[in-house]
Amino acid sequence: DAGITQSPRHKVTETGTPVTLRCHQTENHRYMYWYRQDPGHGLRLIHYSYGVKDTDKGEVSDGYSVSRSKTEDFLLTLESATSSQTSVYFCAISERDEQGSEQYFGPGTRLTVT
Amino acid sequence: AQSVTQLDSHVSVSEGTPVLLRCNYSSSYSPSLFWYVQHPNKGLQLLLKYTSAATLVKGINGFEAEFKKSETSFHLTKPSAHMSDAAEYFCVVSLLAAGNKLTFGGGTRVLVKP
Numbered sequence: 001d002a003g004i005t006q007s008p009r010h011k012v013t014e015t016g017t018p019v020t021l022r023c024h025q026t027e028n029h030r031y032m033y034w035y036r037q038d039p040g041h042g043l044r045l046i047h048y049s050y051g052v053k054d055t056d057k058g059e060v061s062d063g064y065s066v067s068r069s070k071t072e073d074f075l076l077t078l079e080s081a082t083s084s085q086t087s088v089y090f091c092a093i094s095e096r097d098e099q100g101s102e103q104y105f106g107p108g109t110r111l112t113v114t
Numbered sequence: 115a116q117s118v119t120q121l122d123s124h125v126s127v128s129e130g131t132p133v134l135l136r137c138n139y140s141s142s143y144s145p146s147l148f149w150y151v152q153h154p155n156k157g158l159q160l161l162l163k164y165t166s167a168a169t170l171v172k173g174i175n176g177f178e179a180e181f182k183k184s185e186t187s188f189h190l191t192k193p194s195a196h197m198s199d200a201a202e203y204f205c206v207v208s209l210l211a212a213g214n215k216l217t218f219g220g221g222t223r224v225l226v227k228p
Contacts, residue, residue, distance in 0.1 A: 004157075040123070040220045040221070041218075041220060042118075042204050042206075042218025042219050042220050042221050043158075043204070043216075043218045044218070045215060045216070058215070090157060090158070099145075099146045099165070099208050099209060100146035100163065100165035100166075100208065101208075102148075102160055102163065103216060104160075105150075105158040105159075106157055107156065107157045108155075108157055
């Protein structure tokens with residue numbers, strides 16, 4: 001999986017608790033992305049990063065925040081988890097941020113909010 | 115705005131028969147298009163991409179796709195299905211105007227019968 005790991009791989013948490021998901025890459029790629037996958041919706045972009053401490057919102061960013069203090073790590077935080085955030089979360093990386101550039105995906109984190 | 119429609123949510127084929135997965139996109143600009151595959155409980159893997167070169171694109175594992183601008187389509191085909199092709203397939207578009215932000219179709223789940 002192109003040197004991308006995600007942790008944890010599975011998590012069950014209760015409504016209202018904070019949750020942090022980690023994406024770690026060994027490729028030294030500049031661009032990193034967080035997506036969520038829900039049936040019938042494909043993947044939808046939550047947040048992305050174009051460098052250390054440089055992040056921006058995606059299509060479905062409400063209720064999520066991100067941080068990137070090192071090139072290799074991109075953290076996704078749910079400040080107060082809700083049941084609607086039950087999903088599979090994927091991290092992706094890319095060497096360039098131009099049309100047609102490939103993104104490489106991690107193995108995913110399955111999050112269940114009860 | 116860009117969007118991607120995968121016309122079939124499920125496709126069932128017999129091993130050794132052709133596979134056709136249909137994808138239509140809407141875009142005011144020249145897009146880049148991708149097909150990704152996701153095997154059960156795995157991340158996404160790039161099958162092939164179109165970036166304004168040859169309209170017939172060959173990918174891995176015997177898959178190919180044809181870009182037809184007049185029909186705004188990018189259908190994925192394989193002449194002979196194998197059991198290992200059972201997976202979910204995503205058609206994806208990116209536009210110059212949107213940097214490398216990917217828009218995913220809803221996915222097509224392929225079942226291969228022996």
